[in-house]
Amino acid sequence: MSKASQSAYEAIRGRILSGEFPAGTHLKEERLAEVCGVSRTPIRDALRTLAAEDYVRVVPNHGTFVSEFSDDDIEDIFVLRSMLEGYAARMAAQRATPEQIFELREQCKKIDTSMKVGDEPDRDAFLAANRRFHEIITEAAGSERLAQMIARLIEQPIIARTAQSYKEPQIERSNRQHMELIDAIESEDGSWAEAIMSGHILAGYQTFKQNLDPAGDRSEEDGGPARLETDPSKARRQPLRVVSGSKPAPRRK
Amino acid sequence: MSKASQSAYEAIRGRILSGEFPAGTHLKEERLAEVCGVSRTPIRDALRTLAAEDYVRVVPNHGTFVSEFSDDDIEDIFVLRSMLEGYAARMAAQRATPEQIFELREQCKKIDTSMKVGDEPDRDAFLAANRRFHEIITEAAGSERLAQMIARLIEQPIIARTAQSYKEPQIERSNRQHMELIDAIESEDGSWAEAIMSGHILAGYQTFKQNLDPAGDRSEEDGGPARLETDPSKARRQPLRVVSGSKPAPRRK
DNA sequence: TGCGGTAGCATTGTATACAAAGTTGACCGG
DNA sequence: CCGGTCAACTTTGTATACAATGCTACCGCA
Numbered sequence: 001m002s003k004a005s006q007s008a009y010e011a012i013r014g015r016i017l018s019g020e021f022p023a024g025t026h027l028k029e030e031r032l033a034e035v036c037g038v039s040r041t042p043i044r045d046a047l048r049t050l051a052a053e054d055y056v057r058v059v060p061n062h063g064t065f066v067s068e069f070s071d072d073d074i075e076d077i078f079v080l081r082s083m084l085e086g087y088a089a090r091m092a093a094q095r096a097t098p099e100q101i102f103e104l105r106e107q108c109k110k111i112d113t114s115m116k117v118g119d120e121p122d123r124d125a126f127l128a129a130n131r132r133f134h135e136i137i138t139e140a141a142g143s144e145r146l147a148q149m150i151a152r153l154i155e156q157p158i159i160a161r162t163a164q165s166y167k168e169p170q171i172e173r174s175n176r177q178h179m180e181l182i183d184a185i186e187s188e189d190g191s192w193a194e195a196i197m198s199g200h201i202l203a204g205y206q207t208f209k210q211n212l213d214p215a216g217d218r219s220e221e222d223g224g225p226a227r228l229e230t231d232p233s234k235a236r237r238q239p240l241r242v243v244s245g246s247k248p249a250p251r252r253k
Numbered sequence: 254m255s256k257a258s259q260s261a262y263e264a265i266r267g268r269i270l271s272g273e274f275p276a277g278t279h280l281k282e283e284r285l286a287e288v289c290g291v292s293r294t295p296i297r298d299a300l301r302t303l304a305a306e307d308y309v310r311v312v313p314n315h316g317t318f319v320s321e322f323s324d325d326d327i328e329d330i331f332v333l334r335s336m337l338e339g340y341a342a343r344m345a346a347q348r349a350t351p352e353q354i355f356e357l358r359e360q361c362k363k364i365d366t367s368m369k370v371g372d373e374p375d376r377d378a379f380l381a382a383n384r385r386f387h388e389i390i391t392e393a394a395g396s397e398r399l400a401q402m403i404a405r406l407i408e409q410p411i412i413a414r415t416a417q418s419y420k421e422p423q424i425e426r427s428n429r430q431h432m433e434l435i436d437a438i439e440s441e442d443g444s445w446a447e448a449i450m451s452g453h454i455l456a457g458y459q460t461f462k463q464n465l466d467p468a469g470d471r472s473e474e475d476g477g478p479a480r481l482e483t484d485p486s487k488a489r490r491q492p493l494r495v496v497s498g499s500k501p502a503p504r505r506k
Numbered sequence: 507t508g509c510g511g512t513a514g515c516a517t518t519g520t521a522t523a524c525a526a527a528g529t530t531g532a533c534c535g536g
Numbered sequence: 537c538c539g540g541t542c543a544a545c546t547t548t549g550t551a552t553a554c555a556a557t558g559c560t561a562c563c564g565c566a
Contacts, residue, residue, distance in 0.1 A: 002313045002519060002557090028547070039521045041294075044548090048298065052305030060255045061527055061548060076396050083340055143329050149402055255527090255549060281517070292551045297518090314518060314557055509566085519556070526549070534541085 001045065004038040009046035011036050016055055016066055017157050023068040027056060053152060069158045078205035081153050082198045084146065085134065089181060089197035090190035092140035100140045104182050107133040111175045121168050130163060133178055137197070140185075162204065165211035174200065254298065257291040262299035264289050269308055269319055270410050276321040280309060306405060322411045331458035334406050335451045337399065338387065342434060342450035343443035344394035353393045357435050360386040364428045374421050383416060386431055390450070393438075415457065418464035427453065 001009060012032060015021045027047065029040045036043065047064045050056045058064045069077075092100075107129040114125035134154075138147045153159065166174070177200040184192035254262060265285060268274045280300065282293045289296065300317045303309045311317045322330075345353075360382040367378035387407075391400045406412065419427070430453040437446035 001311075004520065030547080040548090041520055041522090045297075045301065045519095048301045049305070052302070058254075063548065076398055080396065080398055080402075083336075087336055143333065145329055145333055145406075149333075153398075257550065283517080293518090294550055294552090298549095316518065507566100510564095512561105512563085514560090514562095516559085517557085519554105521554080522552090524549105524551080527547085529546080530544090532541105532543090534539105536537105536539085 001049070004036075004042035005045040005049075008032070008036045008038055008042050009049055012043075012046055013050060013055060016050075019157075021066050023066050023157075025066045027064045027066065029063075054156065067156075069156070074158060074208070075205070077153050077156060077159060078201060078208070081150065082201040082205075084150050084153070085137070085201055086194040086198035088138050088141040088143075088146060088150065089185070090194040091142060091146075092137045093185045093188050093190040093193040095142050096137075096140040096185050100136055101182060101186055104133060104136055104178075104185070107136070108175055108178050108182070111171065111178070115168055115171055121166075121171055123164065123166075126166070126171055127163050130174070137181075137185075162208045166207065167211070170207050173203070177203070254302070257295035258298040258302075261285070261289045261291055261295045262302055265296075265299055266303060266308060269303075272410075274319050276319050276410075278319045280317045280319065282316075307409065320409075322409070327411060327461075328458070330406050330409060330412060331454060331461070334403065335454040335458075337403050337406070338390070338454055339447040339451035341391050341394040341396075341399055341403065342438070343447040344396070344399075345390045346438045346441050346443040346446040348395050349390075349393040349438050353389055354435060354439055357386060357389055357431075357438070360389070361428055361431050361435070364424065364431070368421055368424055374419075374424055376417065376419075379419070379424055380416050383427070390434075390438075415461045419460065420464070423460050426456070430456070 012021070012027070021027065029043050029047070032043045032047075033040045047056060047058065051058045051064065054067055056064045057067050096104075110129035111126055111133075114122040114129065138150055141147070177196060181193060181196045181200070184196055265274070265280070274280065282296050282300070285296045285300075286293045300309060300311065304311045304317065307320055309317045310320050349357075363382035364379055364386075367375040367382065391403055394400070430449060434446060434449045434453070437449055
């Protein structure tokens with residue numbers, strides 16, 4: 001993508017991730033064009049790209065809407081991640097280079113440090129190191145396609161915010177799993193590595209559910225940041241509810 | 254997508270699948286606009302969609318090119334399919350309804366019939382039934398996301414043509430695996446189902462390699478259909494070689 | 507002859523104007 | 537007062553014109 005399209009893409013994506021455009025928001029092309037300072041053409045380009053990455057959903061002749069995620073969607077995402085990243089870990093156990101293993105250890109140390117500096121863990125440092133840790137595993141697996149599949153799952157806004165909710169004991173447990181994973185990879189034991197990684201992701205899912213769900217409705221608890229969504233005075237239409245993702249799984253018999 | 258974009262998408266995609274636009278072809282927007290009878294705007298729309306599905310690759314300021322697949326890419330695709338469809342089969346064993354199992358049997362019968370009518374197997378019938386069989390498994394797994402991942406893999410042009418090369422004994426073996434898969438699903442044995450499906454896909458990979466690779470250079474063996482690629486008289490530039498997909502996997506130590 | 511700059515061309519990228527589609531809300535008839 | 541039809545408006549979809557980019561080939565000069 002070139003200049004205008006690229007900047008529009010980043011601007012819109014950033015606003016979705018930051019929550020400025022919450023799920024369900026009707027993204028109107030002309031308004032986005034004003035905000036981004038370009039014409040509608042590159043805006044449309046950016047929206048198609050975002051649609052391909054599941055950030056938004058395009059309804060023909062109606063517009064594009066920020067994707068919404070049901071509880072089932074979220075479970076689906078975590079379960080698939082557990083499978084894909086588990087498989088990546090298995091491959092990494094066969095293929096990781098000593099340099100990659102070294103760098104994995106580095107990230108673990110950074111996460112350790114992030115917990116010990118202040119009385120509150122340094123979330124940004126944890127997030128960055130955690131992200132890099134998983135990235136190295138994925139790289140070590142050696143499949144660009146697999147990496148893309150995983151990226152598409154973890155880039156979802158709802159997932160991106162998951163790790164925000166980690167408390168200190170959960171970070172600690174998570175990092176112990178990281179270290180065991182390194183052991184498994186170093187001993188070239190693919191099955192072990194896969195099992196640890198799958199469990200690691202699914203543990204993250206439980207943390208996510210416990211920390212966010214019981215808190216009840218988690219929208220606008222503090223009024224939230226000023227939103228750029230459709231000006232209420234002009235919003236004569238309710239945005240369509242765009243349901244994304246899985247149908248309920250049929251239960252046998 | 255609406256009228257013009259949609260028709261452009263189908264037209265271009267069809268030409269890629271049919272081989273009229275072979276891998277590496279530089280797809281020029283203006284020319285496509287003529288061919289499809291629409292302006293460049295919906296053409297660009299269609300190309301972005303095709304890029305998202307890995308049919309083509311967009312190089313900024315240079316254009317879009319039909320994706321090329323290396324041997325490593327193809328292996329990668331089959332291995333990932335084996336994992337994903339294997340997982341789908343595992344889920345299907347837990348979730349498939351009696352109706353779905355019934356329909357699976359139907360497809361097996363159709364494949365059997367397709368072999369027994371003439372002296373040559375009826376390839377179209379086999380392909381349709383085979384496709385539907387795998388589709389049912391994927392549906393039964395109950396994850397829209399998983400289904401999309403699998404679809405993106407099997408829709409690749411190179412894969413779409415794989416089953417074309419099946420000979421009768423290979424179809425027979427393939428269908429025996431289908432029937433065993435039904436047994437596994439019916440007995441709700443996820444591990445069994447996963448194992449059969451993984452083996453089934455990997456067997457397909459071997460068939461693909463044996464039937465197509467030793468035949469040597471498989472381009473234009475019979476002169477091929479008339480191609481609509483860039484008019485040679487105007488082709489002053491070689492299309493860039495766009496390498497897609499995986500880097501070579503690093504071998505340990 | 508070899509090198510560097512430059513002009514021209516092919517192609518993509520962006521903006522704007524116009525057409526089509528769909529929705530709202532009011533008007534009219536029952 | 538209710539229901540249906542129609543017109544205006546909002547928003548997306550498409551076409552066309554123009555700008556920017558990158559390549560090629562030519563020309564001048566050493």
